[in-house]
Amino acid sequence: MTHPARDLLRTTTAALAPDPEANPVVPRIAAGTAPRATLAALALEQTWVIPADRRAFEHLAVRSEATDPEAAAFFTTLAQGEALAGERLVAFARACGAEEASYEPLPGAQAYPAYVAWLALNAAPANAVLALTANFSAWGGYCAAIATALREHYGLSDEACAFFDFFAEPSPDLDRLAEGAVRAAVDTGRLDERRARMYGRLLQHYEASFWSALSGTMSH
Structure with missing residues (x-):
């Protein structure tokens, strides 16, 4: 019998x-019609997002270590993944000619990591696990589409695409850890499903804000 x-x-x-029709940027990249300026902006926004999310996940891991070890293992793995992704992001940014020194991040694009930081400070760990896991599914699909398009339409190397390859690949270990954390919370009555769904809904809105903000770079 399947566990709840x-x-x-x-x-x-x-x-x-x-x-899937609501994202204004990924379909344009997938078709090869997004300008390289949009790719550069995507790289530069991620140079802000990735380290911020990594620190938020590290904080969640520390917060949950004593009382929710299953959630702590999930967040530790997430933080390690963000560190690896950050290393891979460098090649993509270089391939796009992104110039970090003169770039001003877009407020709409940075709402997502700001909310992840809010979750790190305020959310019960198990509720955050459920919300984040639901959100990651969409992000992985976007990355898979982008990785394919960067090779087919923009001529980028495997090294330059590795950031998106990383997020596009299924992660059975992370799925197992997420299920373990949610299972432990369900079994002990520590999961607030309504609140977790609310967190997840807000994450999806802030991710939509990220892509909406980036869409402004396509008219330049």
Whole structure:
């Protein structure tokens, strides 16, 4: 018999899935019609997002270590993943000719990591696990589409695409850790499903804000 945690992760992810037509940027990249300035802006925004999310996940891991070790293992793995992604981002930024020194980040694009930081300070760890796991599904799909397009339409190397390859690949270990954390919270009555879904809904809105902000670079 399937544990409720697995069903909860599946149904929450499905309920929070964004409208695939709502993203104004990824389809343009997938078609090869987004300008390279948009790719550069994507790289530069991620140079702000990735380290911020890594520190937020590290904080969540520390917060949950004593009382919620399953969640702590999930957040530790997330933080390690962000560190690896940050290393891979360098080659993409270089391939796009991104110039960090003169770049001003877009407020709409930085709402997502700001909210992740809010979760790190305020959310019960298990609720954050459920919300983040639901959100990651959409992000992975976007990265898969971008990775393919960068090779086919923009001539980028495997090294330059590695950042998107990393997020596009399924992560059975992370899925297992997420299920373990949600399972432990369900079994002990520590999961607030309504609040977790609210967090997930806000994450999806802030991710939509990220892509909406980037869409402004396509008219330049």
